[in-house]
Amino acid sequence: MALSTGLHTAWNFDQWTLGFKNEPGIFKTVIEHGYEGRTQLLGWVSYLCLMGLAAWLLYSSWKKNRTL
Numbered sequence: 001m002a003l004s005t006g007l008h009t010a011w012n013f014d015q016w017t018l019g020f021k022n023e024p025g026i027f028k029t030v031i032e033h034g035y036e037g038r039t040q041l042l043g044w045v046s047y048l049c050l051m052g053l054a055a056w057l058l059y060s061s062w063k064k065n066r067t068l
Contacts, residue, residue, distance in 0.1 A: 007054060011047070 019029040
């Protein structure tokens with residue numbers, strides 16, 4: 001539970017920092033007209049890669065530390 005909450009919080013903080021929420025963050029993201037689709041695709045791909053990496057790390061850690 002703590003891991004999923006932490007990952008979600010970190011992801012939301014990152015989106016706020018880069019200005020992807022509907023309020024200004026530390027940085028202001030400017031997406032030029034015509035690149036909205038690519039930006040959204042990049043966001044989804046990065047999300048899936050990070051979540052896949054986190055799942056793989058958890059699985060490999062569990063597999064390494066389990067006792068029979």
